[in-house]
Amino acid sequence: MEYVYTLVILVGLYVILASSFNLIIGYGGLISIAHPVFYAIGAYASALLARDLGVPVVIAIPLGAASAVVASIALAVPSLRVSGDYLLIASIGFQLGVLEAIKNFSWTGGAGGLTNIPPFLVRSLGREAYVGLVAVVAILAVWLVRVIAHGPYGRALSAMRDDELAYTGLGRNAIASKVAVFALGSGLAGFAGALYAHYFRFIAPEQFEILQSAAILTMVVVGGMRTTWGPVVGAILLQALPQAITFLNLPPSVLGPIQGLLFTGLVLVFMFLRPQGLISAGATWGSARRHRA
Amino acid sequence: MTSVLEIQGLTKRFGGIVVADAIDLTLAAGRIVGLIGPNGAGKTSLFNLISGVERPDAGSITLDGKALTSVSMHQRARRGLARTWQNLRLFPSLTLLDNLMVAPRVYPGENLLRVLFTPAAVRRAEDTTRAKAMSILARIELDSYAHTPAADLTFGQQKLAGVARALMNDARCLLLDEPMAGVEGHAYQMMQKVVREVAASGVAVCVVEHNVAFIRDLCDEGVFMFAGKVLARGSVKDLMADARLTELYFGT
Numbered sequence: 231m232e233y234v235y236t237l238v239i240l241v242g243l244y245v246i247l248a249s250s251f252n253l254i255i256g257y258g259g260l261i262s263i264a265h266p267v268f269y270a271i272g273a274y275a276s277a278l279l280a281r282d283l284g285v286p287v288v289i290a291i292p293l294g295a296a297s298a299v300v301a302s303i304a305l306a307v308p309s310l311r312v313s314g315d316y317l318l319i320a321s322i323g324f325q326l327g328v329l330e331a332i333k334n335f336s337w338t339g340g341a342g343g344l345t346n347i348p349p350f351l352v353r354s355l356g357r358e359a360y361v362g363l364v365a366v367v368a369i370l371a372v373w374l375v376r377v378i379a380h381g382p383y384g385r386a387l388s389a390m391r392d393d394e395l396a397y398t399g400l401g402r403n404a405i406a407s408k409v410a411v412f413a414l415g416s417g418l419a420g421f422a423g424a425l426y427a428h429y430f431r432f433i434a435p436e437q438f439e440i441l442q443s444a445a446i447l448t449m450v451v452v453g454g455m456r457t458t459w460g461p462v463v464g465a466i467l468l469q470a471l472p473q474a475i476t477f478l479n480l481p482p483s484v485l486g487p488i489q490g491l492l493f494t495g496l497v498l499v500f501m502f503l504r505p506q507g508l509i510s511a512g513a514t515w516g517s518a519r520r521h522r523a
Numbered sequence: 524m525t526s527v528l529e530i531q532g533l534t535k536r537f538g539g540i541v542v543a544d545a546i547d548l549t550l551a552a553g554r555i556v557g558l559i560g561p562n563g564a565g566k567t568s569l570f571n572l573i574s575g576v577e578r579p580d581a582g583s584i585t586l587d588g589k590a591l592t593s594v595s596m597h598q599r600a601r602r603g604l605a606r607t608w609q610n611l612r613l614f615p616s617l618t619l620l621d622n623l624m625v626a627p628r629v630y631p632g633e634n635l636l637r638v639l640f641t642p643a644a645v646r647r648a649e650d651t652t653r654a655k656a657m658s659i660l661a662r663i664e665l666d667s668y669a670h671t672p673a674a675d676l677t678f679g680q681q682k683l684a685g686v687a688r689a690l691m692n693d694a695r696c697l698l699l700d701e702p703m704a705g706v707e708g709h710a711y712q713m714m715q716k717v718v719r720e721v722a723a724s725g726v727a728v729c730v731v732e733h734n735v736a737f738i739r740d741l742c743d744e745g746v747f748m749f750a751g752k753v754l755a756r757g758s759v760k761d762l763m764a765d766a767r768l769t770e771l772y773f774g775t
Contacts, residue, residue, distance in 0.1 A: 391616070
């Protein structure tokens with residue numbers, strides 16, 4: 231049963247990660263691959279606050295998310311002022327830099343990882359409670375992204391992706407819109423990271439590296455960018471698939487590379503054969519909804 | 524006659540090319556000024572300087588007496604400066620109505636915190652904005668195309684849509700960059716009607732246009748530009764009768 235709980239929690243966390251990444255790359259049109267690093271920042275911040283500073287976990291988790299928000303703004307503001315393309319390069323550098331820093335400090339647990347992270351809910355209310363918490367947060371995250379994308383804010387983002395100069399000419403601050411979307415998406419990733427940390431109680435920098443970026447990107451692309459349910463379907467599918475592979479009893483040295491091949495291979499296949507993903511977004515904003523005439 | 528937009532000594536160089544050379548220009552409420560001149564005279568560049576796409580090297584711009592020169596492009600629009608674009612720049616992924624819905628000066632629905640914490644106020648603003656957009660579309664007889672994707676409209680309709688989008692700003696000053704290029708027939712009449720109405724409501728309008736008939740019929744004053752300089756101003760009829768200017772215009 232514990233295995234099923236673990237699986238459901240992982241699926242829930244990836245639903246949060248994929249949905250929030252969809253907000254950034256799909257709706258915001260911001261090309262960044264650093265999503266796992268905000269997942270990491272949320273996890274490390276919450277874990278360290280709770281473990282070393284004695285902050286109650288229930289407060290440490292939102293503080294973890296807040297740390298990811300702050301870090302994302304620090305990354306986005308300077309790079310977006312240069313240009314949208316610069317964000318991609320800056321995000322790669324940021325991800326590598328933060329992970330290197332985590333590996334080399336002693337107070338982060340170094341490359342070996344951070345252990346003895348205080349648990350949350352499980353001892354008092356049982357694993358079921360944690361599963362419920364993750365499920366609720368995942369549903370809220372999906373709902374939040376949907377409300378934003380389908381409302382006036384999503385319409386403005388759609389206009390911004392079409393023509394940034396015209397958007398600015400209408401009195402809109404494109405940089406502010408981008409930073410807001412990037413910060414919100416990254417904050418959600420940070421929240422997921424904090425939830426991860428206090429359940430598994432062990433985190434290591436290698437969990438947040440480029441393979442993780444590929445996994446989240448694959449979920450969004452395969453599921454369907456700029457749709458509400460695409461990232462959800464992608465997260466469930468791509469979380470279940472590697473689990474299925476583990477039943478093949480392959481040695482770990484083979485398993486890792488196979489997962490990497492699977493993710494990148496799927497992105498390539500979908501880019502060629504079904505670029506819109508399993509669920510496809512309409513060509514016109516709001517076209518999926520009924521017109522309120 | 525109250526002056527709305529005042530430009531003094533506006534100068535801009537790109538390398539060795541002077542696109543604006545100490546330009547002085549005043550746009551007054553309710554009046555339509557036509558910018559005339561050959562291609563490369565600096566007409567669109569002047570619009571870019573006024574709307575904030577480019578920053579001038581020297582000179583000043585004021586809107587209703589307040590300095591605009593160091594104000595960012597999006598803030599200028601928020602202060603009531605609206606423009607259209609030569610190459611339209613409609614949002615192809617939005618319907619015609621939604622193109623207008625993203626264009627009011629300020630809009631609570633585009634503040635992430637308000638979207639999340641005051642959804643009722645955002646819904647109300649959405650309703651008001653939709654009603655306003657529909658009434659503007661009705662004025663240009665495009666209301667039946669409200670839910671058509673902007674990219675599917677005819678060229679003439681897209682030109683009108685560009686002006687309609689600019690009208691959502693309730694601007695004090697409206698800059699129209701070649702509104703008539705490629706527009707004929709019904710859309711042509713409609714464009715004339717709209718521009719006249721807008722000016723009559725007290726907006727300062729400036730039009731860049733190669734269609735001489737349109738400029739002559741519509742504008743209260745013409746300004747002739749050449750090589751980044753204002754060479755002459757006066758009634759459009761007089762300007763077009765000036766043999767020297769005609770020669771510069773046609774390059775003969």
